Amino acid sequence: MKIVIVSDTHMPRKGRELPRTLQKDLLESHLIIHGGDFQTLDVYKEFARYGELIAVAGNVDSDELQSLLPKKRVFEVKGLKIGVTHGDGVGKTTEKRALEAFEEDNVDVIIFGHSHIPFLRFMKGVLLFNPGSPTDKRKLPYYSHGILMIEDTWKIEHKFYT
Template sequence: MKIVVISDTHIPKRARKFPLPLIREMETADLIIHAGDWQTLDVYQELSAYGNVTGVTGNVDSPELGRVLNSRELVLIEGFKIGVVHGHGRGKSTVNRAKSAFAGEKVDCIIFGHSHIPFHQEEDGLLLFNPGSATDKRRQEQFSFGLINIGSTIEARHIYYPDKV
């Protein structure tokens, strides 16, 4: 199963459309996961044109999105439990806030966003993954999103590109 992972798209504030490298991957994805800060319901609807979409709200999302999405999701895919959360809040680092959101639950992977910083780390059998931002790289050298392939294992990687065209 091929999953495209995105976060912090901030459309239309930071971009008017999805970048071509992301579109190419979404066209062949089995699932798209968005870890928050979409900004508007229109972004959710546009992503849905590419296939199945799941996601969570972030700290700058519209009230309309809050009526459609939760702030935290637990998704079961091919026997793996994947937690999805934006990761915003007070205290702790973004990754630690994301881990805290699923404290006491057995998850195989936690997908989060908020920082716009790509992150990929395995910790005692737990995959922690932040795709970065496909449209708002902030202080990062390149824009990014993630690909997760699920078969007998979960394999994640980042896709980097220099501009959001």
């Protein structure tokens, strides 16, 4: 099972279309997880056209998206319990805010966004993953998104591109 993980697309402000590398992965995916900051409902609908979409609202999403999407989600895929949140807020690092959001949920993986900084690390026994951004790399050298493969075991990794 191939799951595409993306966040912080910020379209149309930061791009007119999704990068080709991301489009190719979306076409091959069984599930899409978006960590918020689509920006508009049209961008949300574009992702949904590629297949099943699990998403949360980000801090710059339109009012329409804020009312449609939750700030936090927990779900299970093939025995892997996943939490998704955008990670925005006040105080602490984005990673710590994401971790605290799921303290009571006993998840295996937490997917978050907000900082646009690719992140892959275990904290308190939970894997935290930020896919970065496919359209707004800020001062980083590459755009990015994530791929989660689940078969007998699972692995998660970043895909970097220019």
